[in-house]
Amino acid sequence: MRATIMYQAGDVRVENVPDARIRDPGDALIRVTRACICGSDLWPYRLKQPDGSGQAMGHEAIGVVEAIGRDVRRVKVGDVVVMPFAFSDGSCAFCHEGLHTSCVHGGFFGSGGGVGGAQAEALRIPQADGTLYAIPVGADDALMPSLLTLSDVMGTGHHAAVAARVGKGRKVAVIGDGAVGLCGVIAAQRLGAEQIIIMGRHPDRLELAQRFGATDVVSERGRDATERVRELTGGFGVHSVLECVGTDQAMATSVAIARAGGAVGRVGVPHYDVIPQAQPMFFRNIIVGGGPAPVRAYIEELLPDVLEGRIEPGLVFDRTVSLDGVPDGYRAMDARESIKVMVKP
Numbered sequence: 219m220r221a222t223i224m225y226q227a228g229d230v231r232v233e234n235v236p237d238a239r240i241r242d243p244g245d246a247l248i249r250v251t252r253a254c255i256c257g258s259d260l261w262p263y264r265l266k267q268p269d270g271s272g273q274a275m276g277h278e279a280i281g282v283v284e285a286i287g288r289d290v291r292r293v294k295v296g297d298v299v300v301m302p303f304a305f306s307d308g309s310c311a312f313c314h315e316g317l318h319t320s321c322v323h324g325g326f327f328g329s330g331g332g333v334g335g336a337q338a339e340a341l342r343i344p345q346a347d348g349t350l351y352a353i354p355v356g357a358d359d360a361l362m363p364s365l366l367t368l369s370d371v372m373g374t375g376h377h378a379a380v381a382a383r384v385g386k387g388r389k390v391a392v393i394g395d396g397a398v399g400l401c402g403v404i405a406a407q408r409l410g411a412e413q414i415i416i417m418g419r420h421p422d423r424l425e426l427a428q429r430f431g432a433t434d435v436v437s438e439r440g441r442d443a444t445e446r447v448r449e450l451t452g453g454f455g456v457h458s459v460l461e462c463v464g465t466d467q468a469m470a471t472s473v474a475i476a477r478a479g480g481a482v483g484r485v486g487v488p489h490y491d492v493i494p495q496a497q498p499m500f501f502r503n504i505i506v507g508g509g510p511a512p513v514r515a516y517i518e519e520l521l522p523d524v525l526e527g528r529i530e531p532g533l534v535f536d537r538t539v540s541l542d543g544v545p546d547g548y549r550a551m552d553a554r555e556s557i558k559v560m561v562k563p
């Protein structure tokens with residue numbers, strides 16, 4: 219079968235690899251019908267050092283179940299399923315608490331460790347009963363782009379909003395106008411935010427953010443950005459910050475624009491070791507939360523809004539490629555020519 223392999227920065231290829239197959243009794247095999255390229259895939263695309271081996275890429279997919287292991291009970295051959303970016307057993311203490319990304323038998327797709335990537339024709343799914351979520355639509359349903367976001371970006375934007383304690387009447391800022399930030403705007407609007415400030419500088423993305431419910435745009439950076447947000451919020455800053463970038467500057471800005479007693483929900487993979495602004499964070503009682511989103515737990519809540527058309531996160535996809543077009547998809551996202559690329563193997 220064909221699959222996407224990353225060798226080093228800038229060197230991503232679609233190659234023939236051994237067919238994915240059932241290995242453990244709890245596995246399922248899916249034929250990937252939709253996948254996509256994630257903003258987090260761009261980090262190895264920019265930074266991966268050559269180490270002689272390639273890494274199978276991709277952690278977001280919808281597929282059709284082609285085979286199941288002998289212990290699989292809830293998932294059936296022929297089901298159309300959402301594949302969350304993390305696999306999980308659905309039965310451990312953390313899964314019961316809704317934190318599937320800390321599952322004691324879990325792990326992440328497209329990150330090595332014997333599990334393949336989703337930018338491929340097919341994929342082995344460990345812990346299939348706990349991981350996969352069957353959806354009541356055909357494999358080519360018109361809602362596919364929005365349904366695909368439930369495997370990562372929409373659930374991740376929602377997680378940022380939950381961690382930042384977004385609720386009715388809250389003033390919210392979203393840092394980052396990538397696909398996750400844009401989904402964060404949808405999530406904040408959905409949870410009843412009164413004001414949503416999108417912080418970014420790409421006109422097409424900011425326009426989409428406004429369509430999703432952003433009320434204000436701030437394109438300044440650093441100290442200017444902080445001043446602008448304070449101006450827009452009566453001088454105190456926002457109750458909730460959705461940090462969807464992962465750099466230390468984004469984190470420092472998050473703390474600076476949060477109102478005393480506010481909360482920062484971070485979902486951008488941090489590329490820093492120490493959270494900046496610890497002193498102001500302390501003296502202004504600012505909560506910092508977030509981490510890898512337990513998207514498996516959020517599908518239940520978000521799916522009806524997608525199926526009934528109340529939210530349309532699939533609008534973040536502005537390009538579709540075949541498997542052979544994946545390397546050019548990486549290039550386009552890296553060059554900011556595309557917000558998010560969908561892959562139709």
Ligand SMILES: [Zn+2]
Nearest residue numbers: 307310313321
């Ligand atoms: Zn678990």
